[in-house]
Amino acid sequence: MMASAAHFQDSPLSEPHGVSQPTPRHHVNYLMIFFALVALTVVTVMVALHRFDNELVNVLLALLVASIKATFVAVYFMHLKFEGKLIYLILFVPMALTIALVASLVPDIAHGLHHVMAPPPLVRHDASPLAPY
Amino acid sequence: MSQATAEQDYLPEDHAPDPVISHGDPTPPGKVAIWLFLASEIMFFVALLGSYIVLRAGSPRLFSAHAAALSKPLAATNTVVLIFSSLTMALSVEAAQQGKRGKLLLFLTLTILCALTFMGIKSIEYTDKYFHHTIVAKDGNKFYVYDGHQEERNGKEVTLLGYRMPLGDQPGMNVHLISQQDVATHPNGTDSDALSPDEAKKRPAETFKILLANINTDLNYMPSKNIFYSCYFVLTGVHGLHVLAGLIPLTLLLIQAIRGKMFPPHTEYVGLYWHFVDLVWIFLFPLLYLI
Numbered sequence: 001m002m003a004s005a006a007h008f009q010d011s012p013l014s015e016p017h018g019v020s021q022p023t024p025r026h027h028v029n030y031l032m033i034f035f036a037l038v039a040l041t042v043v044t045v046m047v048a049l050h051r052f053d054n055e056l057v058n059v060l061l062a063l064l065v066a067s068i069k070a071t072f073v074a075v076y077f078m079h080l081k082f083e084g085k086l087i088y089l090i091l092f093v094p095m096a097l098t099i100a101l102v103a104s105l106v107p108d109i110a111h112g113l114h115h116v117m118a119p120p121p122l123v124r125h126d127a128s129p130l131a132p133y
Numbered sequence: 134m135s136q137a138t139a140e141q142d143y144l145p146e147d148h149a150p151d152p153v154i155s156h157g158d159p160t161p162p163g164k165v166a167i168w169l170f171l172a173s174e175i176m177f178f179v180a181l182l183g184s185y186i187v188l189r190a191g192s193p194r195l196f197s198a199h200a201a202a203l204s205k206p207l208a209a210t211n212t213v214v215l216i217f218s219s220l221t222m223a224l225s226v227e228a229a230q231q232g233k234r235g236k237l238l239l240f241l242t243l244t245i246l247c248a249l250t251f252m253g254i255k256s257i258e259y260t261d262k263y264f265h266h267t268i269v270a271k272d273g274n275k276f277y278v279y280d281g282h283q284e285e286r287n288g289k290e291v292t293l294l295g296y297r298m299p300l301g302d303q304p305g306m307n308v309h310l311i312s313q314q315d316v317a318t319h320p321n322g323t324d325s326d327a328l329s330p331d332e333a334k335k336r337p338a339e340t341f342k343i344l345l346a347n348i349n350t351d352l353n354y355m356p357s358k359n360i361f362y363s364c365y366f367v368l369t370g371v372h373g374l375h376v377l378a379g380l381i382p383l384t385l386l387l388i389q390a391i392r393g394k395m396f397p398p399h400t401e402y403v404g405l406y407w408h409f410v411d412l413v414w415i416f417l418f419p420l421l422y423l424i
Binding site for chain 1: 164169183187193217224404408412415416
């Protein structure tokens with residue numbers, strides 16, 4: 001069974017479908033990726049402790065670090081680096097929809113942010129303080 | 134038939150090379166199936182996160198004030214635990230593919246232990262919230278707002294370790310919005326300025342015994358407290374259910390490995406699910422605890 005694989009080694013196009021070489025076990029150094037992820041987690045916490053004045057910067061920075069970690073997990077742990085086009089196609093749909101959802105929410109969020117610059121009061125001036133909740 | 138397709142019992146048909154699938158071994162149906170499932174799971178969590186985005190935008194100060202009260206160390210530990218479990222899961226997949234039973238047993242066990250540790254830490258967090266109360270009650274003639282952790286409750290009274298502030302100078306104060314820090318930073322007398330958060334941290338928590346008969350409102354930090362906790366419990370709760378659900382196939386694989394049977398493709402698919410669960414937490418951690 002394996003001998004036939006050598007016969008087709010020269011030209012990839014001459015491989016009949018189904019009779020191909022054994023899938024090479026792509027080697028990933030999982031331990032290194034783990035250390036990188038732990039380091040990025042430390043970065044996440046440090047970035048969070050150093051708050052910038054602009055809230056948007058805080059949020060985007062947190063999401064950026066999270067996205068980098070997510071990419072490491074997806075590409076190396078989930079072996080996306082070695083997958084074929086079909087898997088990328090399957091993943092493309094939710095990724096596109098995620099971006100579309102967040103983008104479509106921006107007008108709602110941005111509009112609201114103008115009005116909540118002042119902190120909302122803890123006080124409600126209408127109800128009695130002892131009104132049951 | 135190549136080794137990879139043979140072990141997965143997948144016989145590719147004779148046809149022209151598919152332009153979508155990359156040349157070489159066709160993607161096994163099991164892998165396509167698990168990725169399709171993960172694609173739908175991504176949409177599930179994105180739907181919840183979309184709600185979170187809109188709700189947070191409506192009450193940004195509420196969200197950051199209450200997020201500050203959550204335990205960052207516990208959540209950071211949970212993040213590292215889950216990342217470590219992803220490592221052990223990837224190593225289990227490698228062990229199954231190499232046919233190394235001992236290695237597979239070790240790493241599957243470690244993955245399961247990490248999952249249980251994650252749920253354990255989660256239950257510590259949830260229990261802490263369950264026993265954290267905001268109470269409006271009378272002491273003598275005056276009404277106070279108490280906020281703290283319940284140490285004891287019997288038929289007569291409840292013992293709370295925390296802070297209190299007098300009610301009355303804020304007509305219409307809302308117990309749902311108030312946080313422990315709001316109560317702790319409130320000046321005791323109406324003449325003094327509010328304490329700074331640092332000063333409030335130094336202010337020692339006191340133990341109050343509140344008679345049940347004097348209680349007007351009693352609220353604990355559950356989803357009904359306010360919209361932040363609704364989001365927090367739904368997002369982390371649903372994620373926790375995914376962790377628990379993942380324990381089932383992991384345990385099944387472990388049982389089979391103990392019996393001497395290894396399933397490399399199935400282990401890989403369970404691994405993909407497990408990495409996804411880790412991925413979701415990687416996003417939830419900063420969104421709920423850090424920003």
